[in-house]
Amino acid sequence: MPSRLFTSSPPLTGRIAVPGDKSISHRALIFASLAVGTSRIDGLLEGEDVLATAAAMRQMGAHIERQEDGAWVVEGTGLGSLIEPRGALDMGNSGTSTRLLMGLLASHGFTATFTGDASLCARPMKRVIEPLSQMGAAFEASTGGTLPLMVRGALPAVPIFYRLPVASAQVKSAILLAGLNTPGITRVIEPVATRDHTERMLAGFGAKIEIGEEDVAEGKERSVAVHGEADLAPMDVTVPGDPSSAAFFLVAASIVPDSDLTIENVGLNPTRAGIVTVLREMGADIAEVNPRDVGGEPVADLRVRHAALSGVEVDPAIVPSMVDEFPALFVAAAFAKGTTRSSGLEELRVKESDRLATMAAALTLAGARVEEKSDGLTVHGSGGEPLRGTPEGAQVKTRLDHRIAMSMAVAGLASRDGVTIDDTAPIATSFPNFMELLEGVAG
Incomplete structure (x- = not known):
């Protein structure tokens, strides 16, 4: 030490x-991997958390390479064309990688295991497991809803209308990612507006995103909806x-x-x-x-x-x-x-x-x-x-x-x-x- x-x-x-930006870097790698074609990412954060996301997407079929000029080039497999990883997805210390990829895989028809370091394995995942289970995914988690855990994706998954009990950009993003490969409209209501990188970037990659308001007992709250099954197009991203x-x-x-x-x-x-x-x-x-x-x-x-x-x-x-x-x-x-x-x-x-x-x-x-x-x-x-x-x-x-x-x-x-x-x-x-x-x- x-x-x-x-x-x-x-x-x-x-x-x-x-x-x-770490949040944008994670999302750029994931969305580019789901597009059909070649995306270029400039300014990607090359920290261990983001590299864990890159490694996981490679295990599921994406071709991701760093160029000599520092740019990253991603050859996407297309949404719904991911392959089942042969080994466990090691997320290191990255809670963002874990929660976003749990969402992504919740609507893909295969099984994957997530693990990480001691710190990550102590972090709760129940807030993600609950809505993704409503969409049809099955989870086997460690005691307390922690890693290591296994997810069996549902194909097709079921679109849901979900109000976040606690404002969380990661939980919102996990649900929207699950909704990408789910027939119909998946909608998330957030009590407090959280970081919106997922919505912004998904729209850039060609997903149909709707931003609006929903009437709730406390007044109006922000809603974000994604139309599945989405076709994502490649794009160049500057982080x-x-x-x-x-x-x-x-x-x-x-x-x-x-x-x-x-x-x-x-x-x-x-x-x-x-x-x-x-x-x-x-x-x-x-x-x-x-x-x-x-x-x-x-x-x-x-x-x-x-x-x-x-x-x-x-x-x-x-x-x-x-x-x-x-x-x-x-x-x-x-x-x-x-x-x-x-x-x-x-x-x-x-x-x-x-x-x-x-x-x-x-x-x-x-x-x-x-x-x-x-x-x-x-x-x-x-x-x-x-x-x-x-x-x-x-x-x-x-x-x-x-x-x-x-x-x-x-x-x-x-x-x-x-x-x-x-x-x-x-x-x-x-x-x-x-x-x-x-x-x-x-x-």
């Missing part, structure tokens, strides 16, 4: 480009920079004095850009430069300069648009003037780690004052002063969680005694060159 000490940093300056990866540098440049950093080509899809909104509410100096549209996704370069931050009450309604960025936000809150309170974050307890408990423990070790609630954290900020942990430096346990590791690395950049991360290896799942970029801008 490669541990690493992160200490007080000079100003972060220059220009960087973060890796491609924008991942806002979840940009978040670490947005926070780092905000808390390290005299920083002036530009992050190029960041995706600013409204369903993903909540971290920028909340940081600005805290007083962060983030400017959008050269806003543009790339492949149907809004993109801009983000210039962030050091600024005095103030604590805020985070609106629970914004949670779906920044659910993965809260570990980084908690670090920003630790350096703000006043108190930051968050709620509605129960989802964070079933991520790669229990991110509420893990971040509360890590920030406390680093010298922050944190109160853990059942659905959020209350963080009392230092007013911009360096965090003061123990003289030997905080020894942080990341629980194999890449976002904990990167968030606490950022905290170490503005600490008095430094922060030691117990294991930096998980960072490779989503941000393989994080260390390289961090060292480059802090030189």
Whole structure:
């Protein structure tokens, strides 16, 4: 386990480009594999999670190759033409790969087994199993509805009208993917609008997607429907920079004095850009430069300069648009003037780690004052002063969680005694060159 000490940093300056968006990268590989013909993907995130998706699609018949220029070329098999994998699909640490592919295979007439690392095998899959079972798929899961699990797809599957009990882009996407190969119309109602990359990209590949509203007891809620059986056409995809990866540098440049950093080509899809909104509410100096549209996704370069931050009450309604960025936000809150309170974050307890408990423990070790609630954290900020942990430096346990590791690395950049991360290896799942970029801008 490669541990690493992160200490007080000079100003972060220059220009960087973060890796491609992880959510879009997963979907680009899957949808291109289902199209008939050749698709080209530029800017694909080459982290372990996305590579797990590529490996799984290869096992089911797609031809996926990386070109010398960094582009990925996918020869799709056509929807409904996937072949039964000979061995288990190893998802590594990727919950996104698992849930999306469970959905895809739920309407294909063969059996597949999903497995992964210890962290992934502890994550619940019941929220995906329930609606996919209604469509006719059969599941044999481990105790608690976890991996390893086996799915027997239904052919034909049954279209459903399903209201998500909890807002989840992964569950929504799994159902829509199952609906692609299902006769009729499969419709999902979401209580809170979640990231919409699946709908946007499926429409780009030629699926018939309907976006609307449904009347429910609480009022109107967003609905997304897919018409099966879809015929997908190949397309070229340019993946924008991942806002979840940009978040670490947005926070780092905000808390390290005299920083002036530009992050190029960041995706600013409204369903993903909540971290920028909340940081600005805290007083962060983030400017959008050269806003543009790339492949149907809004993109801009983000210039962030050091600024005095103030604590805020985070609106629970914004949670779906920044659910993965809260570990980084908690670090920003630790350096703000006043108190930051968050709620509605129960989802964070079933991520790669229990991110509420893990971040509360890590920030406390680093010298922050944190109160853990059942659905959020209350963080009392230092007013911009360096965090003061123990003289030997905080020894942080990341629980194999890449976002904990990167968030606490950022905290170490503005600490008095430094922060030691117990294991930096998980960072490779989503941000393989994080260390390289961090060292480059802090030189």
